[in-house]
Amino acid sequence: MSQKTLPVWVDIALIPLINVLLAFVVAAGVIVLIGENPLEAVNIMLMGAFGYDEGIGYTLYYTTNFIFTGLAVAIAFHAGLFNIGGEGQAYIGGLGVGVMCLALDAWLPWYLLLPLAIFSGALFGALWAYIPGYLQAYRGSHIVITTIMFNFIASALMVYLLVNVLIQPGAMSPESRRIADNATLPFMHEVFGAMGMDIASSPLNVSLFLALICCVFVWLFIWHTRWGYAIRMIGFNEQAAIYSGINTRRMVVLTMCISGGLAAMVGINEVMGAQERVVLDFVAGAGFTGIAVALMGRNHPVGIIVASLLFGALFQGGAELSFEISTITRDLVVVIQGLVILFCGALAYMVRPTLERIFARVSVEKEL
Structure with missing residues (x-):
């Protein structure tokens, strides 16, 4: 059928x-x-995720990361590529964000540093995704294998850099120094406070708006540009795309670079927002969750937003559930x-x- x-x-x-x-x-x-009682468990999860200000803040904070990684997986799916390397690409992208912030936070405010950090993070993430994309397009290596391998390489590289290079002098914990206050992103409770509305503090910051902007970008790019049409055609029928004159190798590499750049935006939410420094494992599985988000959202930005909200609620509500019921x-x-x-x-x-x-x-x- x-x-x-x-x-x-x-x-x-x-x-x-x-x-x-x-x-x-x-x-x-x-x-x-x-x-x-499963009904009691569901009630606790819903209340933990949406029942109070702080819970909503944490839910949307997780949602932001899942939107970035979901979009990264989705745009690769449209080209018939199964990018499992979002974890490593987000990790290395966060390194690019951190390097830019640590280098310029003494001179620039956040609204000037943000576009530079976005560019730097996207560049690092794109370069990290470029290599598996190139190997797939020009050497026949399978994208699933290479992206999984690059997750482990990214993890090992970040451990080395944070232990030996970026670590704050005199500190025992493997993390960079805290970036300056003028370079951190405003938290949502600060934004609402400036408008006279008092809400509980949470890691949620203005990078949520960046995630929504990325959704609009992906929608326009995939369904309203020639490159997006070429990507979808490759995913639907690569032989037909070749016959129509599309340079499929170049488009595969381009798609992987865009995918890596989108995953790297997790670094904006974490390094400039929640953590305010580069720490170990700040991605915390968001790259892998992005695969489920993209599948559930049918690789469409609207579906990805809804799926990301669901998984954000599961993460926050689940934490509340394990706290309230000891047997769970x-x-x-x-x-x-x-x-x-x-x-x-x-x-x-x-x-x-x-x-x-x-x-x-x-x-x-x-x-x-």
Whole structure:
């Protein structure tokens, strides 16, 4: 049965919703097995994620990172590339942001340093993604293997740099010095405070707006430019793209560079925002979560925003759940998050054949 038998809204909205509900049903079964009330657990998670100012702030803070990495994975998917290197690209991109901030924070305010940091981070992330892209396009190396390998290389490189090069003199912790106050991004509670509205403090900062701007950029680039059309054509049928005169090798490398640059924006949220310095493992798995976000969001910016919000709520609400119910440990919360990733990723099209049969039957009955 062809995908065309399903309305667009079913593919974009209904199937992901059913997958999420199935994941929660299985998670509820796990919670019942350990002797807890799943309805109480859901209530705690929702209240932890959206029930108070600080919780909302943390939810949107996680959401910001997932939007960046989700967009990075999505733009590669459109070219038929499975970029699993978002973790390493975000890590190295954060290094670029940190280097720019540490070099210029004594002279520039944040609103002048921000565009330079964005450029520096995107450049570092793009260069880190360029190598797997080049190897895929010109040497036949598989993008999945090379991007996974580059995650480990990025991790080892950052450990070396933070322990031996960037570490604050006299400090024991492997992290850089704190960047100057005039170079840090304004937090949302500070922005709202300046407008006379008092909200609880959280790591949420103005990089959320940068994430939304990136969503608009990806939408315009993929669906309203010649390069975006070429990327989608390569992903749909590479041989047809070659026959039509598209330089597929160059477009593969370009796509990976853009993907790496988008993942690098995590460094803006973390280095200039939440951490205000370069620390070890500041990406904290956001690169891998971005894969599930892109799959669930159907590689569309609107879907990615919704999926990122869901995973942001799972991270924040899950932390609250493990704190409130002692028998539900942090490991079990990770299991719940993993179930959502499983159903929205590996089992994303499990319910499609059933829905196709239902809609085909409905359309036949209407014709009769």
